[in-house]
Amino acid sequence: MWGMDDKETKICWVKWEKVTMPKNRGGLGIKDLDSFNISMLAKWRWNFFHQSDSLWTQVLRSKYGGYASLLDEQHNSQASHCSEWWRDIKKSCGGEDELRWFDSTMRWKLGDEKEIRFWQDKWLGDQSLLEAFPRIFVNSNQQQNKVADMGTWEGQEWRWCFQWRRNWFDRENEQWASFQLLIARAKLQKQIKDSWSRPIETSGMYTVNSAYKVIHNMRYPGLVDINFQKI
Numbered sequence: 179m180w181g182m183d184d185k186e187t188k189i190c191w192v193k194w195e196k197v198t199m200p201k202n203r204g205g206l207g208i209k210d211l212d213s214f215n216i217s218m219l220a221k222w223r224w225n226f227f228h229q230s231d232s233l234w235t236q237v238l239r240s241k242y243g244g245y246a247s248l249l250d251e252q253h254n255s256q257a258s259h260c261s262e263w264w265r266d267i268k269k270s271c272g273g274e275d276e277l278r279w280f281d282s283t284m285r286w287k288l289g290d291e292k293e294i295r296f297w298q299d300k301w302l303g304d305q306s307l308l309e310a311f312p313r314i315f316v317n318s319n320q321q322q323n324k325v326a327d328m329g330t331w332e333g334q335e336w337r338w339c340f341q342w343r344r345n346w347f348d349r350e351n352e353q354w355a356s357f358q359l360l361i362a363r364a365k366l367q368k369q370i371k372d373s374w375s376r377p378i379e380t381s382g383m384y385t386v387n388s389a390y391k392v393i394h395n396m397r398y399p400g401l402v403d404i405n406f407q408k409i
């Protein structure tokens with residue numbers, strides 16, 4: 179793979195993306211360390227959300243503002259008091275200029291809706307409401323709200339309380355009607371916490387191995403053939 183002359187700087191004769199391809203695709207099966215490191219770091223993000231009662235999570239929430247600060251690309255990302263480890267976790271899931279691989283493989287399971295961002299997160303279908311209804315989003319006065327902030331419980335029944343900047347234009351009526359139909363399907367659960375699920379995993383849980391394959395495939399399109407049903 180490298181030149182054998184020990185008197186000169188050795189040259190790699192094979193592209194690195196070829197080296198890191200699986201053997202069954204003609205590669206050498208060597209892991210891409212950067213992709214593997216990101217997949218391991220991202221597991222901390224998964225655990226940070228699901229292990230909310232653990233001591234290490236409570237310490238991080240106290241110091242950095244909690245899970246919401248991981249979603250905010252600007253919040254504390256360059257602050258001097260943030261550890262390198264915390265910044266690495268933020269970057270590992272896809273920053274402003276990186277592939278947002280983590281969000282693309284994760285789906286929300288609706289519970290008490292206290293953690294889910296109403297417009298930005300994928301909690302009602304395969305798209306976020308922002309992606310599905312851009313005109314509706316622009317007209318909202320609640321663009322940064324969590325699902326829990328978009329309505330209220332009346333006994334055991336949830337009631338949506340939307341706030342709009344203006345009345346709807348005729349050209350927006352169709353999208354508004356579709357939005358109402360979709361929202362009516364939401365099944366909020368008052369006593370259950372929000373959680374995540376990964377559809378590419380049969381168990382719905384996070385694994386470093388499947389995350390690595392997703393990251394590597396996104397970085398080198400067409401080089402890794404992922405059959406998500408067999409992960």
